Amino acid sequence: MNRLLYIIMLLLTLQAVCQERQNLLGRIITGPNGVPDVFVINKTAGVEVKTDDKGYFTIQAKSGDGLIFYNSKIIVREFTLNQDSFKTSPLVISVNYGPQELDELVINKYGKINSEGLGIVPKGQKRYTVAERRLYTASAMTVGTVIGLDPILNAISGRTRMLKKAYEIEKLESSLTLMGGLxxxxxxxxxxxxxxxxxxxxxxxxxxxxxxxxxxxxxxxxxxxxxxxxxxxxxxxxxxxxx
Incomplete structure (x- = not known):
């Protein structure tokens, strides 16, 4: 009985140790190059670090933690760690640069030329973001109409799911910008x-x-x-x- 109790306690101790957070070495890249000054946020643990000039970072984490990678120049990326994440050192995360805003754009003429002014779309029609348009195109299967090939292929390939994720990230970035303004x-x-x-x-x-x-x-x-x-x-x- 004592031996069985000892084994149970040992297993529980090992499980607790395995669940403790440890240092995770990672690197954020775009193409072959490291990306500096990226915030790496463990949203599960509430821990935050920043990448060095070569894109490397070290953060306390464990399997199941959700990481967010963010700065003003890249598209926000989210990543959920698993056990395999700790088997490779460094863990390489690929990101993409986002569109860069101009400091100032001055238009002296033709300020009223737009899709409404040219009669392309009805006046007052809702305008969609790029991510919203792509998501709508990928998932449109209107009842009573002939189903096009694109929605079928998208359902098979998972492209719709990917575009939904992109749309969610776009909303996240928009909310973050609004919060920064307040x-x-x-x-x-x-x-x-x-x-x-x-x-x-x-x-x-x-x-x-x-x-x-x-x-x-x-x-x-x-x-x-x-x-x-x-x-x-x-x-x-x-x-x-x-x-």
Missing amino acids: YNEDEIMENYKIPEQYVRGFMFYAIENKEFAAAIKGRNKILANFLMTDLAEKYLKLIANDK
Whole structure:
């Protein structure tokens, strides 16, 4: 009986050790080149680091943790770790550069030339983003019409699922931009007591809350402030439990 109890305790101890977070060495690249100054956020643990000038990073993580890779020049990428993630060192994550915004664009003439002005689309028609248009095209199967070849191929290839993911990431980036317009990092640290090294992680944590995302989209800062207080308390408990 004592021997059986010993074996059970040993197995439980080994399981607990295996579930503890450990240092994960990784590198973020685009093509053959490392990408510097990318925020690597473990949204599960609330830990954040930044890549060095060659794209390398080290972060505390374990299998099942969700990582987010973000800076102003790349398209946000999310990645869920598994046991194989720790078998390769460094873990290489490939990202893509996003479109770069111009500091200023001045148009002196023809300011009213657009799709509505040219009569291409009806006036007041809803305009879709690139990701929304691609998702609509990929998934359109209207009842009562002949089904085209593209939707069938997309259902087989999983392209629709991929485009849904791209659309979700686009919404995430949009919400993050809106939040940055309402709150700066100093304000988050001072008013909500979020430590400096966790600010970016908290921002991603907050915008995943549907009510908060809707509040900042509507620029309702009173409601956003109310929700932020509760979210900050929960986030501080989360990072305290992972220390």
